[in-house]
Amino acid sequence: MENSGKFHAGLVLDGYRLIRPIGSGGFGTVWLAEGKVTGDFHAVKIVDASAKALEQELAAVRRFREFSRQIRSPHLISIEHVNAHGNALFYVLPLADGVHALDPMDPDWCPNTLASRIEAKRTSGEWFSSCEILEVFLPIARVVAEINDGGVVHRDIKPANILFVGGLPCLADIGLLDDDSQSLSARGTPGHVPPSWYLEASGQPDMWGLATTLYTLLTGNHPDKIGRANFRWPPLGEDSLSPEEHRTWTHWHSIILRATEESPHERFLTIGAFADACAVEDNGEGKATQRQWLFKNRLAIAFCFGVIALLLILFWREWKNDAEAMQQVFTPQIQLPGVVEGMDAALQTVQGVSRELNKLKLQKKNSDYNQEEP
Numbered sequence: 001m002e003n004s005g006k007f008h009a010g011l012v013l014d015g016y017r018l019i020r021p022i023g024s025g026g027f028g029t030v031w032l033a034e035g036k037v038t039g040d041f042h043a044v045k046i047v048d049a050s051a052k053a054l055e056q057e058l059a060a061v062r063r064f065r066e067f068s069r070q071i072r073s074p075h076l077i078s079i080e081h082v083n084a085h086g087n088a089l090f091y092v093l094p095l096a097d098g099v100h101a102l103d104p105m106d107p108d109w110c111p112n113t114l115a116s117r118i119e120a121k122r123t124s125g126e127w128f129s130s131c132e133i134l135e136v137f138l139p140i141a142r143v144v145a146e147i148n149d150g151g152v153v154h155r156d157i158k159p160a161n162i163l164f165v166g167g168l169p170c171l172a173d174i175g176l177l178d179d180d181s182q183s184l185s186a187r188g189t190p191g192h193v194p195p196s197w198y199l200e201a202s203g204q205p206d207m208w209g210l211a212t213t214l215y216t217l218l219t220g221n222h223p224d225k226i227g228r229a230n231f232r233w234p235p236l237g238e239d240s241l242s243p244e245e246h247r248t249w250t251h252w253h254s255i256i257l258r259a260t261e262e263s264p265h266e267r268f269l270t271i272g273a274f275a276d277a278c279a280v281e282d283n284g285e286g287k288a289t290q291r292q293w294l295f296k297n298r299l300a301i302a303f304c305f306g307v308i309a310l311l312l313i314l315f316w317r318e319w320k321n322d323a324e325a326m327q328q329v330f331t332p333q334i335q336l337p338g339v340v341e342g343m344d345a346a347l348q349t350v351q352g353v354s355r356e357l358n359k360l361k362l363q364k365k366n367s368d369y370n371q372e373e374p
Helices: 051-071 114-122 130-149 196-200 205-219 243-259 271-278 287-296 298-330 336-372
Strands: 016-025 028-035 041-047 081-085 088-094 162-165 168-171
Touching: 016 041, 041 051, 051 088, 051 130, 114 162, 114 205, 130 168, 130 205, 130 243, 130 271, 205 243, 205 271, 243 271
Parallel strands: none
Antiparallel strands: 016 028, 028 041, 041 088, 081 088, 162 168
């Protein structure tokens, strides 16, 4: 496309001067561009394709800008400007950090992606630690969960589409983004795009892409080797992992296998649940592993709680019996409330007898008075 004559170095698009192509894929080419007014560097993606492809790209851009205003995550690429040039569409993006050179004008400069970092690790004689993997992968998994919660699917999650901007991992390339619907087709990069049997079994394309990306981070291998025992470990081998890291790698592989299960009943319900399962405590033990341990040992835990409750009940009964015995020793046999009630009854009786005597005296007096009258 850059050789077609329509787009070339030096061409200015809405104040952005094209310098050279720095990436391509699908229907688009990404150019390094310089702002004529500010002098800062940007990435400009140009889509010069069929009307159908342009329509699809424009719909993706509009949908992306709509929900990205709500999410506003530093781990999601931002679209700074959109316009058309002739029959082509172009939009301006932040420029990723550089590899091999800091100055984008240096011919050796190229964008820093997760794919380039993985390739650099292959030749460095070392591999990512679990902490380094989480720092890169977990923010991407979280932002993908937010995208999916909004009913949108990225459809092309892979290491090459995770850029580093200002040192932060950032999900980019939204050309295949679409609404999550029954008619959603399989698009993307082989290995990272879900197979037809997965989609036909209600598989979530972005869950597949995240699982295959995590697998590549763990092993450096192509996703077609997922599940094979000889390809679970970093390029330096299983012995290169500490016992804590070995447990973490094993835990993550169980997550990958669950996310790519053929049966929908065995998969994670949401990408948010997938991300939660990937989260690891500082001591290297997975939160999901802890939950699985609690679930598997629920009978033993329930038994322990039952024993503790029984001991507490026995202790309480013993304490109650001792308290009652002490009360019998130190409490007088005549209870004051009973004495008071007895005194009240006796008083009432005396008052009743006194009233009857007064009546008899009054009757005798009247009788004597009547006898004395002539």
